[in-house]
Amino acid sequence: MSSGGALPPTSFNPFPYLFPTQPHFFTPNQRIKMKRQRQRVDAGEPRNSYQQPRVPPKQDNGSSIQQATAIPLNVNQLFPNLPWMQVVDDQTDEKVEPEEAMHSIVESQENEMNQGLEDAPESNASATESIASSTSSSSRRKNNAPRKNSPSVEKTNEDDVDIDNDRLRVEESDDIKKEGNESIENERDNTPTPSSKLDSIIEAQKNLYSSIMEQQRILGEGKVGNELSVMGAFLKQAILSNVIGSIDEIVNQWIEMERSKVDAGEDRKDQSSSTSIISPNISGNPLSFSGGIFPPNPFIGLNMEDNLRKRKLESPSIKSKFSRDNDDNKIPSSLFNYFPGAMVGPSIFEKNRLATAIPSPSMSEDNSDYDPDDPDCQLSGADLKKSKLMFFYTRYPNPTNLKQYFPEFQFRKKSSGQLVKWFSNFREFYYNQMEKYAKEAVAKGIRNREEIIVTRDSEIFKQLNQHYNRNNHFEAPDRFIWVVQETLREFHEAILLGKHEEPSWKKPIYKIICRHDDPIPDFFKENTFLDRLEQQP
DNA sequence: TCGCGCCCTG
């Protein structure tokens, strides 16, 4: 959205060309036997065509934090008959993106990270994103799935310096990794241990993040106090994740090397000796070779024994155990906020490995040996549950990108279509709810969009959460709440102005909402994510 | 002509 502030009625329609005054001879809801008369809302839109270049971040001159912390009035006091919304006075500019307001520091760091890691696929969209805000140092995080024909990124000189620095650091790490690989290859003859290489890699990672932290400290000095502590925790996690990834890399290579030696007839007495090399350095954590030491994501402490598990053959129950016993187990949205996608997922090294690895089964579509009875050919109930949770982040996912979140799944044409269809159904429910509540708001006399405030206590959110997150084992991100609010406001405004009498009146709203899509966190790709969903009794 | 995605139905 971000058209900035409350628009006067005369300038509401930001897409006048999309509201052609086509003559229609039937009332909107009239059913025609001969030919179905219905709204053509999105018809003919190419895939993800709503994903226009994002609206540049609002230049709000630092007022956004203040606005974001405005205390809403108690809706029950003002609108007792509107339990699904809360109302505030219209002095706040709710068009400010909440994460821009509250996490600007983190975002700038994310940008730095993404720029530094822009070889990684996840950061392509971020690079694209920064165009829209070329004059602002804090571009938005809500990048999208990678789009075709991404324009080249123009950067300021200042940015160039930072980026080059980051690149240097990353390349340094890469060099170390390459060196490590070469050494490992040489080790086939010399049989040294990889521990020295491991130390150097860990050291490089530490240097990388400590320098980032230092930059952030300078940037944030005098501005934020509490944010720094949170960022500290966040960075610790990031460092941990990447170090773990590096260790995994080394260990796996070591194992492979050892195995090849065994296969070649060399009489190595104890393969597991590699564990004793590593584990003492990692605070005594036991090693599990099936999936690494521990997962490079917020799911710390998961049983990675399941990492190589075969997909369950039986139809799994669609339950998760994120918060089975208490809410503490629930994955907090605040964690998401402080984990940019590039950090939540695989480490730098894992990304490199993935880039050169054999393509994931999900990336190739094959109809050759389709067997509808083969569970591997069908998306499971857990997949559906996961998809619904992904909807919290992206309403219009790129199907190609989407499949990456089901790395174990061998997609066929049918299952790909099924996945896309799911999201279509999700949207349908979503927009139906929006229309319903927006009409109710109009009926109740709400006139200004700023009066519509959606919180977790709002009825509309509860309704949506019930649908997408039935057992509430997953905490919807704050960002989703905000998107719901914006959607509701758009619908409300359109209905208020009578746009809903026109054909295709929802289409411009879809275009707006599409721009609020966020990248899906990388931990959705983790095998353990599905495990947790399925393990719930 | 084809593919996409909403719309409608069951």
Next chain:
DNA sequence: CAGGGCGCGA
């Protein structure tokens, strides 16, 4: 939720 219809844009 899935199947099919349908209009639209490429």
